[in-house]
Amino acid sequence: MIMRKWILCVVALAVMAGGAGVLLRLKATQRLGEPGLKVSAVAGEAGRLQIELPARVLSYQSSNIPPTEVETRTLPQDTTLAKRLYRAPDGFQLLASAVLMGTDRTSIHKPEYCLTSQGWSIVSRASGSVRVERPRPYDLPIRRFTASIRGRDSSGRTVEWSGVYVFWFVSENKLTSSHWTRVGWITWELIRRGVLPRWAYVSCFATCPPGEEDATFGRLREFIEASVPEFQAVSGLGGGA
Numbered sequence: 677m678i679m680r681k682w683i684l685c686v687v688a689l690a691v692m693a694g695g696a697g698v699l700l701r702l703k704a705t706q707r708l709g710e711p712g713l714k715v716s717a718v719a720g721e722a723g724r725l726q727i728e729l730p731a732r733v734l735s736y737q738s739s740n741i742p743p744t745e746v747e748t749r750t751l752p753q754d755t756t757l758a759k760r761l762y763r764a765p766d767g768f769q770l771l772a773s774a775v776l777m778g779t780d781r782t783s784i785h786k787p788e789y790c791l792t793s794q795g796w797s798i799v800s801r802a803s804g805s806v807r808v809e810r811p812r813p814y815d816l817p818i819r820r821f822t823a824s825i826r827g828r829d830s831s832g833r834t835v836e837w838s839g840v841y842v843f844w845f846v847s848e849n850k851l852t853s854s855h856w857t858r859v860g861w862i863t864w865e866l867i868r869r870g871v872l873p874r875w876a877y878v879s880c881f882a883t884c885p886p887g888e889e890d891a892t893f894g895r896l897r898e899f900i901e902a903s904v905p906e907f908q909a910v911s912g913l914g915g916g917a
Contacts, residue, residue, distance in 0.1 A: 706866060709874040711776055712846035712910040715756065727758035727774045727876075730906040733899060736762040741771070754778025768895060770882040772903070777875055781862060784877045786855050787819070787843050796823040796839055803853055806897050810905035814912025818844050818900070819853040822889050840892045842900065843879035846910050878908070 711725075718724035731738050741759035743751075751757065756776040763769050777783035791798060800822045805815040821841040829835050844851065845858045850873070852858055858875055865871045880900060884892040905911070 706870050706872045708779055709865070709871050710848040711874045711876060712848050712850070712908065713774060713776060713876045713878075714907050714909050715776070723754075725756045725776070727756055727776060728907050729758045729760045729772060729774060730903060731760075733762060733903040733906070734764075736764050736770075736899070738762045741773075751775075752778060752780035752783050754780065755783040762899070764895075768882070770880055770896060770899060772880050772899075773878070774907070775877045779872065781872070781875075784845075784858075784875055787821070787841070787877070787879070790879070791821060791823050791839070791841060796825045798823050799838075806900045806904075808901055808904050808911070811911050816844060816900070816904060816912070817851055817853040818842050820893060824886070836886055837883050838886050838889050838892075839881060839883050840889055840896060841879060841881045842893070842896050843877065845875055845877055846908060847873040847875045849910065851910060851912065 714728045715725040716728060718726050729738075738760040741761055743757050743759075747757060755778060757773070759771065759773040761769060761771055775784055788798060798821050802820045802822075803817070804820060805817050808814055808816050819842070821839075821843075823839040823841060824836060825839065826834060826836050844853045845855070847858075847861070850858075850861055852861075862873055862875070865873050880896050882892050882896055
């Protein structure tokens, strides 16, 4: 019995070592895929890209939001990040962001971290799609989180706010709203083609008083329908939920 356990242990270690060797060889020979977002080169900065989030969408005006110190310090250096705050004439605001990975897949993490790290509690999760008509009709797979947070207003009273967070992932030929599907496709493409897919993580977030979550999601949906053709290169071809 002791000899059998010892043999199994040796076999397990050999398999682990072999798997690690395969991963190292793949990493040494891998090619980085093309982005699924519209990007352009940053003038005067070799190798740097910028994501072309539109300055105006429907009746929304926007302003650029620079990366925070934490984002600059913690994200891999070849990460491309874009954030814009959009404001409608009636005062409604939403934050749109896009994170494009480079050779380091840790540029993109689980979406839950984006909310919980800022004090939000996720109340519900749902999957769905948004119909995008341009450049050809297709259903964009999205994931929706509804969250809540408590704070104090200017008079010191405790107030509660809701947040609606919508996101999806896009590569050069794939669309998904699932974090784990994205991770699986990374592994599959590395093994099958030796290509590291250059995934991007796109999100829209808006706050509202409790009870107005569905109306807020409706406005996010309308914004996504209009804005996605302006900055996303993939239009459903080869995509999946």
